[in-house]
Amino acid sequence: MKRKWFWTTMLAGLFAIMTWGMPREQVQAAETYTIGTDVTFAPFEFADKHNQYVGIDIDLLNAIAATEGFKVEWKPVGFNAAVQSLEAGQVDGVMAGMSITPERQAKFAMSDPYYQSGIAMAVARDATIKGLKDLRGKRVAVKTGTASADFANANKAKYGFTTVTFDDSNNVYQDVTTGNSQACFEDFPVMQYGIATGVALRVTNKTPYAANNYGIAVLQSHRQDLLVKINAGLKKLRANGQYDKIVAKYLGDGSQASQAAKTKKTQEGDRSFWGLLQANRATLWAGLVQTLELTVVGILCATVVGILVGLLGVVPNKVAQGVATTFIYIFRGLPMIVLALFIYTGVPGLIHTKIPAFVAGIITLTLNEGAYTAAFVKGGIGSVDGGQMEAARSLGLPWTKAMRRVILPQGLRIMIPSFINQFIITLKDTSILSVLGLLELTQTGKIIIARNMEGFKIWTMVALIYLVIITLLTWLSNYIQKKVR
Incomplete structure (x- = not known):
């Protein structure tokens, strides 16, 4: 009799726990979206000295969420893993300086463009390389899954260089500064920001190669809810001037290396x-x-x-x-x-x-x-x-x-x-x-x-x-x- 009472109590408790948790999960799923990102992609997403995620992408989507009444849970998994996570349904969207391409539009629902970018070629400060024609016989570092990697692979046969791929921007830069590679390709504003914060490289091209637009990728199943909210919020932020303030906070006027980046480097304090x-x-x-x-x-x-x-x-x-x-x-x-x-x-x-x-x-x-x-x-x-x-x-x-x-x-x-x-x-x-x-x-x-x-x-x-x-x-x-x- 005691054993029967014990199991009855255990089952009742388990049922109570399960039924109590279900409504919370349903409410949270309706209001909170998990967004994959790459927090090694400053100034669009990175962690500050307090280990808080900041950057153009982070601030922008958080502002959109506040405007449209939903919450964002950031998932810092790296660019390549973020895209794979979106394909598997592990995240609801990806915002990581993702270029809008026909291939991505066929697979994901892409938001309206929120930033126009392009490709920069960077070399060591004392290198004699001036342009793409000087890359013949050289090795070029790129970041996996990015528009800059696609640009490099599309042009390596024409200009006679080889590529080596890394998972994050820092390793791309390090491969050039150590002399293992003679150049690298990176998104133009990201490269400018990196140089302003201490990367010992210089950009060879004054205007970006292969201009492209950044967008936010979401699951096709979220086209009618999350995508509509993102586009509506982005339009409102552009209209009320908040979008320009967010971009200026990290990139200044966008034409030169950001004064904000230089200030940030100074505020880092003792770099020993x-x-x-x-x-x-x-x-x-x-x-x-x-x-x-x-x-x-x-x-x-x-x-x-x-x-x-x-x-x-x-x-x-x-x-x-x-x-x-x-x-x-x-x-x-x-x-x-x-x-x-x-x-x-x-x-x-x-x-x-x-x-x-x-x-x-x-x-x-x-x-x-x-x-x-x-x-x-x-x-x-x-x-x-x-x-x-x-x-x-x-x-x-x-x-x-x-x-x-x-x-x-x-x-x-x-x-x-x-x-x-x-x-x-x-x-x-x-x-x-x-x-x-x-x-x-x-x-x-x-x-x-x-x-x-x-x-x-x-x-x-x-x-x-x-x-x-x-x-x-x-x-x-x-x-x-x-x-x-």
Whole structure:
């Protein structure tokens, strides 16, 4: 009777929680739109020194939302990932300096143009390159999925240069300043802003190549609601002068490198290593906390899955062994970045349900790290002398009890160092999840660099943080191994 009462209460509580949450989600879905963006694309979107997202795109859409009565939830996943997320229905729209092209208009609903841009070619300050004709035999850096990359690829055969592609603007600029590439193509206002804030490059063309218009891409299913609101709000902001104020805030009159950008550079304060560390310590700490959360939750889930699959691999059953072998083969063989993007942008298109980035990250870690864990669990159990199982069975113990009482205690002693090492590997692998827009340590570093263009110093900080944590975990691993011996 008590058991029946317990289960009745549990089911009633669960039902109450579910029914209480449903109306909130429905109201939020009707009023809030998730917009994918690339916060390494200053001055259109970037994070300020307080780690708040600002820029022309951010301010403009926030103003449109305030005018038209809806809310915006920004999703900083990078340009390429943002477009893929929109295709998968993970976000409702993308605003990231996206050029309006026939291909994008065929796939997405595009807003009215909100900014006219074009392509700039930039080279090192002391380079002798003056124009496109001087690029023959040279290497040119571009950013993946952008109009500037399309322009470069369309003209490389004509002018005889090769291209190399990066995922963010800072790496594009760094490849030129370090001499690996001799030029880069970037959106004209973005390149001007970058130079004004410290990028050691110069623009070769006075007028932009391939003039184009920026627009906001939304899902076709939102054409009648979100797109109508965006276009209406944009029209109102142009009429009341608020649009011009937003653009002028970041680009001045648009013809020269922005005075606002120069002021921003001055306000950054001490740009020495310690000065930047002091200014960004809160942001780096937040990224570290996210990294540790992903690592701990990921390793716990991967350990459970790995042990279960590893045990399946030693069960005296061919089907169970086949399942374990297949699991290990697939998820240990897939590159982790491919698995992450498949789960985050591919699976939602099949199940027609959004998967939060954190959940997608944990699933990725669970499957990938779980496969490696299963392999060494299977190997650890297999390394125990076969005579141990025979002896246990001869004493009348069933297989499960013999495994639990005799084999596993010996196998675990062998596996413990591998568990610690897998924890270290998982910690490092969380950096790959930055492609999902998770604000872990690596993504945090990218966002900081997009603001101050101090790539070497910021990556040094990130590397030192990883090294400190990995060193502590290595000491722990060595200590445990000594205790086990």
